[in-house]
Amino acid sequence: xxxxxxxxxxxxxxxxxxxxxxLDDLEKVGIERVSSKELSRRMGxxxxxxxxxxxxxxxxxxxxYGYNVSELKKELIKILGLDKRYNLIxxxxxxxxxxxxxxxxxxxxxxxxxxxxxxxxxxxxxxxxDIKIYDLDYxxxxxxxxxxxxxxxxxxxxxxxxxxxxLVTSGIKGIWNFAAVDIEVPQxxxxxxxxxxxxxxxxxxKTREDIKLI
Amino acid sequence: xxxxxxxxxxxxxxxxxxxxxxLDDLEKVGIERVSSKELSRRMGxxxxxxxxxxxxxxxxxxxxYGYNVSELKKELIKILGLDKRYNLIxxxxxxxxxxxxxxxxxxxxxxxxxxxxxxxxxxxxxxxxDIKIYDLDYxxxxxxxxxxxxxxxxxxxxxxxxxxxxLVTSGIKGIWNFAAVDIEVPQxxxxxxxxxxxxxxxxxxKTREDIKLI
Numbered sequence: 101x102x103x104x105x106x107x108x109x110x111x112x113x114x115x116x117x118x119x120x121x122x123l124d125d126l127e128k129v130g131i132e133r134v135s136s137k138e139l140s141r142r143m144g145x146x147x148x149x150x151x152x153x154x155x156x157x158x159x160x161x162x163x164x165y166g167y168n169v170s171e172l173k174k175e176l177i178k179i180l181g182l183d184k185r186y187n188l189i190x191x192x193x194x195x196x197x198x199x200x201x202x203x204x205x206x207x208x209x210x211x212x213x214x215x216x217x218x219x220x221x222x223x224x225x226x227x228x229x230d231i232k233i234y235d236l237d238y239x240x241x242x243x244x245x246x247x248x249x250x251x252x253x254x255x256x257x258x259x260x261x262x263x264x265x266x267l268v269t270s271g272i273k274g275i276w277n278f279a280a281v282d283i284e285v286p287q288x289x290x291x292x293x294x295x296x297x298x299x300x301x302x303x304x305x306k307t308r309e310d311i312k313l314i
Numbered sequence: 315x316x317x318x319x320x321x322x323x324x325x326x327x328x329x330x331x332x333x334x335x336x337l338d339d340l341e342k343v344g345i346e347r348v349s350s351k352e353l354s355r356r357m358g359x360x361x362x363x364x365x366x367x368x369x370x371x372x373x374x375x376x377x378x379y380g381y382n383v384s385e386l387k388k389e390l391i392k393i394l395g396l397d398k399r400y401n402l403i404x405x406x407x408x409x410x411x412x413x414x415x416x417x418x419x420x421x422x423x424x425x426x427x428x429x430x431x432x433x434x435x436x437x438x439x440x441x442x443x444d445i446k447i448y449d450l451d452y453x454x455x456x457x458x459x460x461x462x463x464x465x466x467x468x469x470x471x472x473x474x475x476x477x478x479x480x481l482v483t484s485g486i487k488g489i490w491n492f493a494a495v496d497i498e499v500p501q502x503x504x505x506x507x508x509x510x511x512x513x514x515x516x517x518x519x520k521t522r523e524d525i526k527l528i
Contacts, residue, residue: 105525106524106525107526108525109527109528113516113519114512114516116516117509117512118496118512120515121495125495179519180518181518182515182518186518195412195416196417198409198413199410199413203410206514209511209514211514211518249518249521250514250517250518274517274521276513276514280335281335281339282332282335290520290521292513292514294510295331296508297331297419297420298332299507300420300425300506301330301331301334301396301423302328302330302506303464303490303506304394304395304396304400304425304463304464304488305330305394305395306488306504306506307463307464307487307504310319312319312320313322313323313324314321
């Protein structure tokens with residue numbers, strides 16, 4: 101990988117977690133090598149597209165013999181940064197915030213939720229699996245004292261932009277946004293949307309019998 | 315709209331919920347008309363792309379005067395099918411299943427979770443906001459007795475394909491999949507993935523300083 105940076109398209113980025121999941125599945129059932137043909141079938145891509153994807157990262161695997169599953173998985177772990185630890189905080193300790201805090205599987209991948217924040221006095225002071233719910237007023241001070249990689253917004257949509265502004269001012273560079281609104285941030289801040297109601301609307305739309313996908 | 319069906323691309327479908335949210339926001343703050351220029355700015359599209367999107371559905375609004383917010387919103391409600399009621403069931407009454415069942419906002423849009431299913435004896439028989447958690451063994455019989463539009467899978471990934479197979483056999487045509495695995499279904503069944511851990515991995519990847527988006 102060059103020191104100047106890795107140039108990669110949004111489409112490739114979206115496929116990386118999927119590669120990782122497949123390789124993890126293969127490894128779990130004891131498969132050591134996967135042919136580029138089988139990998140393409142499972143990914144729904146051509147072998148040449150897969151080669152191009154991997155070339156963004158310097159390329160790996162031997163085409164003729166297929167790919168070594170464990171080695172390729174290790175490479176993807178490195179690429180995705182899943183060999184590191186991330187400190188997360190969650191703004192909004194409602195249903196979604198609590199579900200995320202309870203979801204231990206993220207920790208296996210290195211993502212640790214360290215604190216929740218809310219404005220509801222009934223929630224402030226409570227803990228979820230030892231993770232404390234703080235008063236939202238304490239947000240800036242908390243971030244100053246505790247290095248935080250990613251902030252998760254699970255507030256009502258009307259609050260989301262104001263929260264994002266406070267996070268950006270506090271120096272947060274990664275925001276995972278569950279609020280059903282598109283927040284605006286400076287260019288050096290990454291926002292990843294998990295708009296789950298959009299996903300539901302899309303599904304109900306596609307189940308309409310008169311809709312034909314082109 | 316023609317009786318033969320509406321031909322629409324995946325990209326347009328993905329934008330529909332976003333249009334709907336923006337118009338809803340505008341309506342809430344009392345804005346009656348929106349220029350195509352302002353709509354494009356907020357959607358991050360050109361005015362011509364927006365016109366093309368709307369043309370899939372017969373086109374609406376008067377270009378010169380902009381769009382009437384309430385009328386356009388009403389059209390989008392019809393297109394997205396948000397003027398109808400949908401019966402949902404959730405397979406897996408863990409953190410995510412419970413969070414979804416507690417999330418009342420879906421009901422405002424016409425999506426009603428009617429039942430949850432689990433294999434955990436501690437959960438079976440419990441209710442969440444009057445929504446009962448049933449034994450997974452009862453799944454097929456429940457669907458036979460209760461018209462169900464959408465089934466939500468929130469089980470561990472290893473169980474997801476088997477559950478999907480049972481849902482398909484029971485005649486379910488829409489599956490909302492939260493399990494971190496790509497399930498396979500026949501062509502006449504629609505699957506919408508909400509792979510939230512993929513979304514988190516993508517975010518952490520993008521926060522890497524050496525990554526340049528092309």
